[in-house]
Amino acid sequence: MNLRISAELQLADEFRLQVDTELPLQGVTALFGRSGCGKTTLLRIVAGLERVRGARVQFAGQCWQDGRQFVPLHRRRIGLVFQEPSLLPHLSARDNLLYGYRRTPEALRRLHPDQVCALLGIEDLLQRRIDQLSGGQRQRFALGRALLTSPQLLLLDEPLSALDSQTKREIMPFLSRLATEAGVPMLLVTHAPEEVQRLADRVVFMQDGRIQCIESLQQALARPDSPLFADQGAASILLGELGEPQADGLRAFGPAASRLWLSSRQPSRPGQLQRLHIRAQDVSLALDDPQRISIQNHLPVRIERIDPIRPSQQLVSCRTADGQLLLAEVTRRAVEQLQLAPGLAVFALIKSVALLE
Numbered sequence: 001m002n003l004r005i006s007a008e009l010q011l012a013d014e015f016r017l018q019v020d021t022e023l024p025l026q027g028v029t030a031l032f033g034r035s036g037c038g039k040t041t042l043l044r045i046v047a048g049l050e051r052v053r054g055a056r057v058q059f060a061g062q063c064w065q066d067g068r069q070f071v072p073l074h075r076r077r078i079g080l081v082f083q084e085p086s087l088l089p090h091l092s093a094r095d096n097l098l099y100g101y102r103r104t105p106e107a108l109r110r111l112h113p114d115q116v117c118a119l120l121g122i123e124d125l126l127q128r129r130i131d132q133l134s135g136g137q138r139q140r141f142a143l144g145r146a147l148l149t150s151p152q153l154l155l156l157d158e159p160l161s162a163l164d165s166q167t168k169r170e171i172m173p174f175l176s177r178l179a180t181e182a183g184v185p186m187l188l189v190t191h192a193p194e195e196v197q198r199l200a201d202r203v204v205f206m207q208d209g210r211i212q213c214i215e216s217l218q219q220a221l222a223r224p225d226s227p228l229f230a231d232q233g234a235a236s237i238l239l240g241e242l243g244e245p246q247a248d249g250l251r252a253f254g255p256a257a258s259r260l261w262l263s264s265r266q267p268s269r270p271g272q273l274q275r276l277h278i279r280a281q282d283v284s285l286a287l288d289d290p291q292r293i294s295i296q297n298h299l300p301v302r303i304e305r306i307d308p309i310r311p312s313q314q315l316v317s318c319r320t321a322d323g324q325l326l327l328a329e330v331t332r333r334a335v336e337q338l339q340l341a342p343g344l345a346v347f348a349l350i351k352s353v354a355l356l357e
């Protein structure tokens with residue numbers, strides 16, 4: 001399921017959008033870049049909200065726009081969710097939710113109210129008026145309303161950026177469930193690396209109106225100069241299954257050869273991969289497996305490459321036994337003292353991990 005888009009657009013004097021690309025869209029594709037780089041404009045062209053002369057847009061073999069035809073938004077079967085949930089204040093939460101569902105022909109309905117309510121945890125809120133919902137609850141209803149039109153593509157334009165950080169944390173698990181369970185490809189506009197790391201399968205990096213590159217999340221997290229590391233430093237995402245709590249409360253994450261221990265109250269979802277976030281600065285390297293140490297998580301890894309990131313610091317890219325990439329930030333002095341080099345087998349000591357819900 002690909003999106004093919006080619007468009008040129010001059011906005012005011014100083015901004016020019018120039019895009020000619022084809023994107024695979026399975027799962028979640030993040031459109032990432034600094035404020036003003038053209039993410040929203042690109043999304044509006046895909047939606048048909050910005051009618052650009054000469055642009056071409058094709059989705060899954062259907063032509064939405066070319067020199068001869070222009071399919072309007074309501075016929076593209078797109079779900080749209082913006083920064084501010086645009087719910088109708090005179091309708092109940094329930095009627096808002098069902099607004100698009102009732103207008104979707106029965107033959108096209110693939111998602112149904114019970115399913116979507118359960119996915120978004122809004123069953124108990126259906127009778128409320130819109131002004132009786134919190135910001136996060138409203139945004140969940142906006143997501144539900146968009147989903148219930150059974151769209152073939154969901155466009156999310158910074159759906160979390162108007163929410164405070166507590167509410168963001170509350171709604172993030174629902175978004176990631178939606179990403180894995182709703183089965184609708186999503187194009188997510190964001191400038192928050194955290195949202196990309198939690199939700200995305202691939203990243204479209206934009207700068208000054210152009211697409212710089214398109215990478216899988218793993219590729220985007222594998223280069224030291226990744227724009228995702230610009231503000232908060234390098235980090236890895238490990239994928240694995242989360243086990244049940246042991247007697248001491250810790251839970252296993254990942255296969256036996258690369259097993260980590262962590263504490264989390266998140267329900268385990270057997271058979272489903274979950275994401276673990278590990279900051280490179282929380283990872284140390286040792287030549288031997290230290291036994292008399294309080295850090296619980298020691299993984300045997302092999303060094304793949306070493307890149308300078310600051311005058312005194314180096315980023316060491318390591319491969320775990322199950323083939324995943326783990327980044328460690330260590331001093332140049334440590335690299336020299338331990339004679340760290342590509343190919344060397346070492347132990348990664350991980351001080352802190354965070355399960356992304």
Ligand SMILES: Nc1ncnc2c1ncn2[C@@H]1O[C@H](COP(=O)(O)OP(=O)(O)OP(=O)(O)O)[C@@H](O)[C@H]1O
Nearest residue numbers: 011012015033034035036037038039040041042191
């Ligand atoms: N209608 C318009 N008229 C003139 N300039 C516009 C218009 N809409 C957007 N722009 C300009 O086009 C550029 C791209 O805007 P756009 O909203 O697409 O960026 P963005 O990457 O989504 O930014 P943000 O992350 O802040 O939402 C900006 O410089 C913006 O000021």
